[in-house]
Amino acid sequence: MIHTLEADGIQLEFGLRRILSDVYLKCETGKITGLLGRNGQGKSCLMNVMLGTLKSSINSVRFDGEVIRNIRKRPEQLLYLPQFNFIPKSLKVKQVLDDFRLSYVDFADRFTDFRGRTDTRVGQLSGGQWRTLEIYIIAKTPSLFAMLDEPFTHLNPVGIEKIKEFLAEEKTNKGFLITDHLYPHLLDISDSVYLLTDGKTHLTQSIEDLDRLGYIRL
Amino acid sequence: MRTIKLITRFYGGIFVMNFLVTLSCVYLIKHFGRLAYEIVIWLFWYKIISMMTFFYTSVYYRKRELYYYQNLGVSSRMLVTTTSIVDFLIWAGFVIIQFQIGLPSSIFNCLVGGVLLVSLYLHNK
Numbered sequence: 001m002i003h004t005l006e007a008d009g010i011q012l013e014f015g016l017r018r019i020l021s022d023v024y025l026k027c028e029t030g031k032i033t034g035l036l037g038r039n040g041q042g043k044s045c046l047m048n049v050m051l052g053t054l055k056s057s058i059n060s061v062r063f064d065g066e067v068i069r070n071i072r073k074r075p076e077q078l079l080y081l082p083q084f085n086f087i088p089k090s091l092k093v094k095q096v097l098d099d100f101r102l103s104y105v106d107f108a109d110r111f112t113d114f115r116g117r118t119d120t121r122v123g124q125l126s127g128g129q130w131r132t133l134e135i136y137i138i139a140k141t142p143s144l145f146a147m148l149d150e151p152f153t154h155l156n157p158v159g160i161e162k163i164k165e166f167l168a169e170e171k172t173n174k175g176f177l178i179t180d181h182l183y184p185h186l187l188d189i190s191d192s193v194y195l196l197t198d199g200k201t202h203l204t205q206s207i208e209d210l211d212r213l214g215y216i217r218l
Numbered sequence: 219m220r221t222i223k224l225i226t227r228f229y230g231g232i233f234v235m236n237f238l239v240t241l242s243c244v245y246l247i248k249h250f251g252r253l254a255y256e257i258v259i260w261l262f263w264y265k266i267i268s269m270m271t272f273f274y275t276s277v278y279y280r281k282r283e284l285y286y287y288q289n290l291g292v293s294s295r296m297l298v299t300t301t302s303i304v305d306f307l308i309w310a311g312f313v314i315i316q317f318q319i320g321l322p323s324s325i326f327n328c329l330v331g332g333v334l335l336v337s338l339y340l341h342n343k
Contacts, residue, residue: 073291079289087286100289
């Protein structure tokens with residue numbers, strides 16, 4: 001069964017400044033939805049409104065067509081990778097995987113850098129390894145949807161390719177909403193891409209659309 | 219079970235400071251003897267204000283980590299509410315014991331020493 005997560009008619013203001021005014025986007029299980037936008041356009045705000053951690057004046061977040069509130073309290077429906085590191089640095093790699101009921105063996109098989117590092121504390125990992133672990137737990141933990149805010153930050157080119165491969169496999173288990181400034185990578189793995197500009201979302205069909213809407217210069 | 223483990227882990231980060239406040243209350247009751255009943259209300263507010271300060275500071279400085287707990291189904295409200303209640307009950311338990319039977323000095327000293335050792339261990343970890 002295909003599930004849908006929609007954000008519709010979201011309006012968000014900070015004081016007199018309107019950040020989001022006419023937003024619509026739709027994610028489906030089994031697909032990766034990309035969200036692009038210049039700095040300060042409200043991509044992270046939109047994710048936080050969808051999650052329920054940021055209150056907006058008007059919003060309608062629908063899960064399978066039904067309006068839902070406080071989806072953040074239901075990790076079995078939606079998981080969130082913020083753009084900053086969120087795993088407590090005092091925890092060990094094994095502890096983190098145990099918390100999310102994931103197998104260390106599977107993890108180390110896929111990301112071989114982690115072999116023999118069960119007892120390494122997260123704070124001792126490199127920025128790229130730390131990010132890899134975070135992406136892994138969010139993508140691998142059973143849930144219907146996952147939102148990833150700038151997942152490719154801190155990753156080297158080889159690491160990015162591994163993560164893209166991993167996400168392409170994992171999308172069979174859930175739907176992803178991903179935002180990142182490394183748009184060629186995002187375009188590679190996304191089934192549909194929205195561009196957020198001037199508080200509105202635009203469903204783009206091609207890279208020329210990104211040029212036309214002023215996100216890139218071809 | 220996992221929720222309890224996560225709440226315990228969160229509480230572990232602020233336990234030492236809160237417990238030292240509790241022990242200082244016990245010490246003051248011990249010090250004032252019969253007059254201690256007159257300062258109970260002040261001890262109560264001392265505990266409440268210090269507890270709120272520690273929890274607020276902890277949430278403020280660890281707000282990024284709250285996403286970790288959230289992704290595991292434990293909201294920040296649940297973390298703060300549960301640990302506040304547990305911490306207050308520990309305080310109330312020690313105050314009642316002190317009023318009823320009085321903690322022997324040896325046990326009191328052991329508790330202070332134990333807490334300081336735990337904080338030293340956590341600091342080095």
